[in-house]
Amino acid sequence: MRVLVTGAGGLIGRTLVPLLQKQPELNVISIKGRSEIDLSDPVCIKQLPDSDAVIHLAGIVGVTPFDQDPLNSWTINLLSTLHICEYARLKQIQKLILASSYLYGPPQYRPIDEQHPLAPTHAYQRSKYLSEQVCEQYAHNHTFQLQILRLFNVYGPNQDANMLIPSILAQLNQAEVRLRDPYPRRDYVHVRDVAQAFLAALTTPSPNPVNIYNIGSGSSYSVAELLDILLTQCQHHPEIIWGHQRRPSDVDEVLADISKARRELSWEPQVPLQEGLKELCAF
Numbered sequence: 001m002r003v004l005v006t007g008a009g010g011l012i013g014r015t016l017v018p019l020l021q022k023q024p025e026l027n028v029i030s031i032k033g034r035s036e037i038d039l040s041d042p043v044c045i046k047q048l049p050d051s052d053a054v055i056h057l058a059g060i061v062g063v064t065p066f067d068q069d070p071l072n073s074w075t076i077n078l079l080s081t082l083h084i085c086e087y088a089r090l091k092q093i094q095k096l097i098l099a100s101s102y103l104y105g106p107p108q109y110r111p112i113d114e115q116h117p118l119a120p121t122h123a124y125q126r127s128k129y130l131s132e133q134v135c136e137q138y139a140h141n142h143t144f145q146l147q148i149l150r151l152f153n154v155y156g157p158n159q160d161a162n163m164l165i166p167s168i169l170a171q172l173n174q175a176e177v178r179l180r181d182p183y184p185r186r187d188y189v190h191v192r193d194v195a196q197a198f199l200a201a202l203t204t205p206s207p208n209p210v211n212i213y214n215i216g217s218g219s220s221y222s223v224a225e226l227l228d229i230l231l232t233q234c235q236h237h238p239e240i241i242w243g244h245q246r247r248p249s250d251v252d253e254v255l256a257d258i259s260k261a262r263r264e265l266s267w268e269p270q271v272p273l274q275e276g277l278k279e280l281c282a283f
Contacts, residue, residue, distance in 0.1 A: 001094075002053070003028050003202065004048065005054075005055045006054070007031070007056070007058030007099075008032045008033075008057070009033045010061070011156060011158060012099065012195060013057050015191045017030050020202075033058075039076075040076050040083070041083075052095075053093055055097045055099075055202065056096065060073040061124075061160065063122055065124075066123040067123075070123060078130060078131065081098070085138035088142070088144050092142075094144060095145045095202065096139065096144055096146050097148075098135050098147070098148045099151060100151065102152055104117070104119060105119025106119070110253060111218065111255045111257035121251075122249045139209060146211070147201040148210070148213070149197055150214050150215065152189055152254060153216075155276065156280075157279075157283050164223065168227060169234075169281070177240050179241070179243065181242070181244060181246045182223050183222055183224070184223055184251070185220040185221060187217055188221060189216045190269070190271035192271055193269040196270070213260055217258075226273075
């Protein structure tokens with residue numbers, strides 16, 4: 001199977017591509033970033049090599065870029081997805097796997113399963129929601145299989161410095177660590193486990209034309225608990241200063257129900273948060 005991976009130079013792609021390359025039945029074609037092929041340009045459709053399946057990771061990730069440069073962020077996320085779908089139609093690929101995000105808003109119940117009502121609260125989440133809609137329409141109209149992985153809080157080596165864990169690690173050698181809010185609880189899943197989820201989605205027969213899976217750890221930790229683990233693992237003791245500031249779109253607790261991924265993909269997260277954070281302290 002020829003597998004095209006977009007966004008191969010990002011956090012997930014750097015772990016996923018080597019994992020896919022180890023599979024003897026896969027021929028992996030990776031697109032690292034816009035310097036190779038600009039997926040937001042319709043010309044890209046003619047530039048992309050033939051493939052049988054696509055893992056679409058490319059796009060702008062996180063809240064900060066959408067706050068700072070919304071036009072560029074919306075353009076890249078929506079147009080790159082649209083062009084990948086058109087590529088999938090023209091090349092008659094077998095399967096498209098989309099990296100999506102948490103879209104559920106303030107939880108009505110926990111843990112949150114895939115049937116929970118969608119309520120994206122930030123522009124980044126809305127871009128992922130619209131990307132899902134575009135992919136679903138193309139999949140229904142043009143009969144390729146679609147797997148959507150709704151990723152919870154992914155972390156790992158070389159993550160963007162604007163994300164919570166890298167921002168804490170960057171401050172640990174200083175006299176003070178400044179953070180917004182100790183209370184929000186999130187479901188953190190290691191990038192190695194996320195890569196395994198994409199491999200499982202690629203290689204497992206799909207039960208339905210469109211399948212959606214939550215990919216998380218099934219556990220939640222507050223920012224304060226996360227910080228305590230990092231301080232213990234990294235053996236630093238700076239002064240902690242809480243700003244007690246919360247983003248307007250923030251929610252109290254995020255906790256994934258991953259039973260569907262367990263059942264249909266035979267996927268199970270393997271990296272405990274304590275182990276993953278210890279690795280980052282030594283990185």
